[in-house]
Amino acid sequence: MEIKEQETDQCVIIGITGRLDTTSYSMLERKLMELIDSHHDKILVDCSKMDYISSSGLRILLMALKKITQMKGKFVLCCLQENIHEIFEISGFTSIFEIHLSREDALKVF
Amino acid sequence: MQTFQLILKNQIKELEKLAINVEELSVKWNIPTEIVMEINLVLEELFTNVVFYAYDDKMEHNIILDFVLIDEHHLKICLEDDGKPFNLLEKNMNSTLDKSIEDRQIGGLGIHFVRELMNSVDYKRTVDKNIVILMKNF
Numbered sequence: 001m002e003i004k005e006q007e008t009d010q011c012v013i014i015g016i017t018g019r020l021d022t023t024s025y026s027m028l029e030r031k032l033m034e035l036i037d038s039h040h041d042k043i044l045v046d047c048s049k050m051d052y053i054s055s056s057g058l059r060i061l062l063m064a065l066k067k068i069t070q071m072k073g074k075f076v077l078c079c080l081q082e083n084i085h086e087i088f089e090i091s092g093f094t095s096i097f098e099i100h101l102s103r104e105d106a107l108k109v110f
Numbered sequence: 111m112q113t114f115q116l117i118l119k120n121q122i123k124e125l126e127k128l129a130i131n132v133e134e135l136s137v138k139w140n141i142p143t144e145i146v147m148e149i150n151l152v153l154e155e156l157f158t159n160v161v162f163y164a165y166d167d168k169m170e171h172n173i174i175l176d177f178v179l180i181d182e183h184h185l186k187i188c189l190e191d192d193g194k195p196f197n198l199l200e201k202n203m204n205s206t207l208d209k210s211i212e213d214r215q216i217g218g219l220g221i222h223f224v225r226e227l228m229n230s231v232d233y234k235r236t237v238d239k240n241i242v243i244l245m246k247n248f
Contacts (some may be wrong), residue, residue, distance in 0.1 A: 022158045023125050052147060054154045055219040084142050090226045091219055103166065 002038050010110035011042035017049040020057030032064045032103035041073025042110050048079035112138040112179040120171040139179045145248040155220035156189050164193020184194045187237055187244045197233045
């Protein structure tokens with residue numbers, strides 16, 4: 001898995017490439033915690049290049065959503081591949097996460 | 111009918127080997143890509159459960175996966191470990207899924223995936239082994 005970070009005027013964009021699974025989730029956890037600890041409360045996760053997610057990966061996203069919601073910030077996802085979206089649906093995560101089809105749409109909410 | 115056996119050690123780094131083997135097998139057996147992801151996801155959940163919770167000792171154990179392509183649309187997978195008894199079918203996760211974000215517990219999703227993504231899930235306990243039997247139609 002690779003993580004790309006980009007800071008814009010509106011938010012921090014985290015781009016995930018590859019597999020977010022039990023062997024790689026801690027990398028994302030560290031990155032998100034680093035941002036949260038430095039008071040970044042507007043984060044967009046671009047999932048366009050993420051081709052796999054397991055429950056370990058979902059847990060980290062849920063953890064970040066909870067923390068940022070407590071900070072009254074925004075934690076938004078965009079560009080989920082079709083099979084990843086299916087996993088979010090099965091998890092019931094589509095109703096608790098704000099998910100946008102494109103990065104442009106997602107950036108408008110910040 | 112075609113069969114394939116994969117033996118993994120009870121170490122998390124073996125997940126990579128699991129994923130690679132499932133991908134290779136899927137090409138060989140013509141299993142569609144979206145199904146491969148579901149199989150990988152379910153096996154990752156079951157395998158990590160065993161690695162994290164099945165053993166109290168620090169010994170090396172084998173986790174055995176038997177893949178059986180029954181016909182061109184039916185796959186059976188048996189996962190066998192010699193850890194503590196654990197019947198995943200006794201865990202009821204559905205009640206946590208409709209909770210709001212504040213009440214959502216972090217964890218427990220894995221078992222839910224196994225039940226949702228497979229066509230059937232069975233569990234057997236022999237004298238010293240847990241056996242999970244999965245069926246996937248595609």
